[in-house]
Amino acid sequence: MEYNVENLFDCRHDSLKQDGEFLPSGVRGWNRFRFAEKVNKVAKVILAASGRQVPDLVALCEVENDYCLRTLVRYSPLRDAAYEYVMTDSPDERGIDVALLYQPATFRMLEFRPIRIPLEQLGHRPTRDILHVSGRVISGDTLDVFVCHFPSRSGGQKRSEPYRLQAASCLKQAADSVRSVRQRPNIVITGDFNDYPSDRSLREVLGASRPGEDEVSCGRFYNLMDGKPGGTYRYKGEWNILDQMIVGGELLQDSSSVRTDYGKARILSFPFLLEEDETYGGETPFRMYRGMRYHGGYSDHLPLLLELEIDDE
Numbered sequence: 001m002e003y004n005v006e007n008l009f010d011c012r013h014d015s016l017k018q019d020g021e022f023l024p025s026g027v028r029g030w031n032r033f034r035f036a037e038k039v040n041k042v043a044k045v046i047l048a049a050s051g052r053q054v055p056d057l058v059a060l061c062e063v064e065n066d067y068c069l070r071t072l073v074r075y076s077p078l079r080d081a082a083y084e085y086v087m088t089d090s091p092d093e094r095g096i097d098v099a100l101l102y103q104p105a106t107f108r109m110l111e112f113r114p115i116r117i118p119l120e121q122l123g124h125r126p127t128r129d130i131l132h133v134s135g136r137v138i139s140g141d142t143l144d145v146f147v148c149h150f151p152s153r154s155g156g157q158k159r160s161e162p163y164r165l166q167a168a169s170c171l172k173q174a175a176d177s178v179r180s181v182r183q184r185p186n187i188v189i190t191g192d193f194n195d196y197p198s199d200r201s202l203r204e205v206l207g208a209s210r211p212g213e214d215e216v217s218c219g220r221f222y223n224l225m226d227g228k229p230g231g232t233y234r235y236k237g238e239w240n241i242l243d244q245m246i247v248g249g250e251l252l253q254d255s256s257s258v259r260t261d262y263g264k265a266r267i268l269s270f271p272f273l274l275e276e277d278e279t280y281g282g283e284t285p286f287r288m289y290r291g292m293r294y295h296g297g298y299s300d301h302l303p304l305l306l307e308l309e310i311d312d313e
Contacts, residue, residue, distance in 0.1 A: 001055040001268075002190040002243055004149070004232075004301035005042050006288050007096070008072075009064045011035055017095030019064065027292050038288065039071050041298050043078035046101075048270060049305055054081045058101040059147040061128075061192045061301075063087065069099055086133060088114045091126035098131050098147045098191060107143070108136040115174050117167045119151070124163050127151045130171055139257040139311045141186055144178050146171060148191035150201065161201070164194060168201035175206075175248075179219065186258045187248035188308075189221070192301065194242055197226035208246045211262045218249045224265035224306065232267055232302045237280025241267075245306045257311040264307040273298050 009022035011032050022030040042060075049055050063069060066087065073083045086109070087099035102109060114129035131147040148171060151163035171189065178185050189208075195201045202208045202223060210226035224245045231239030245265040250256060275297065277284040286297035 001049050002059040003303035004061040004192040006299035008068045010067050018093050039076045043076040056103045056106045059190045060099045061149040062096045063099050086112045088129040088131050090129040092128050098149050100133050110134045141258050143186045146189040150193045164201040168205035189246040192243050197223050216249050216252045220249045234284045260308050268303045
């Protein structure tokens with residue numbers, strides 16, 4: 001599962017970060033009650049994601065720190081799921097990071113590392129690291145997961161695109177390095193890319209196309225969200241897919257002991273995650289804030305779910 005949870009901040013000031021908006025004295029009026037409500041709502045979405053069984057892996061975007069994650073996995077309705085987690089400690093000025101929750105019974109973590117995105121040479125402020133996690137699944141195979149939150153589209157798509165191209169280049173290098181050391185790598189790339197499936201960062205730099213456009217081959221990447229109806233984010237009445245599930249072609253082979261296909265990736269649009277769009281009509285994500293005004297919803301993004309079929313060892 002992947003979910004941009006929209007600003008999961010605690011209520012304490014980090015002197016090294018610009019987190020003043022999310023303090024009791026800040027303009028958003030953030031407080032312990034709202035933090036607790038937010039944590040419980042994130043837990044509700046994760047518990048609802050896959051019916052009787054919680055997701056084995058949950059990639060999260062926009063989490064401030066370890067305290068937020070520890071509260072989520074130990075002191076929310078998610079506590080009985082017994083998740084463990086790893087996260088980045090990025091130079092992002094606001095202090096938001098990406099994380100991966102995992103079920104240790106089905107995903108035995110081997111190692112994790114952050115991947116820094118050097119944007120200073122482009123004159124951009126520091127951004128979120130990419131999180132790379134390697135783990136052993138029940139088939140005995142290694143699964144490599146990359147969790148991303150690319151630079152925003154602030155300032156417009158054209159002006160901000162070079163920063164996402166740089167992030168995509170770092171991601172591609174890291175993913176290719178996995179292919180150089182694993183005989184048959186199983187790679188999943190997910191997160192909020194702040195780009196659409198057809199944008200250059202995904203299509204040209206990462207080389208992620210839609211399965212079915214040409215023959216699926218190992219050594220290439222395929223975006224399982226490309227061409228899906230609806231979207232994960234709504235802007236001015238238009239749905240767009242900013243959150244992606246991208247896999248290596250090895251996972252699309254029927255003979256693989258770890259496999260999936262295009263139909264096994266979907267957007268989770270539970271009714272409780274949506275509300276009426278009073279301005280443009282239709283439905284829109286039930287978000288936590290409208291501007292600076294607390295709205296009491298879940299997130300401005302919808303989550304994704306990917307099902308993997310894994311043979312027993």
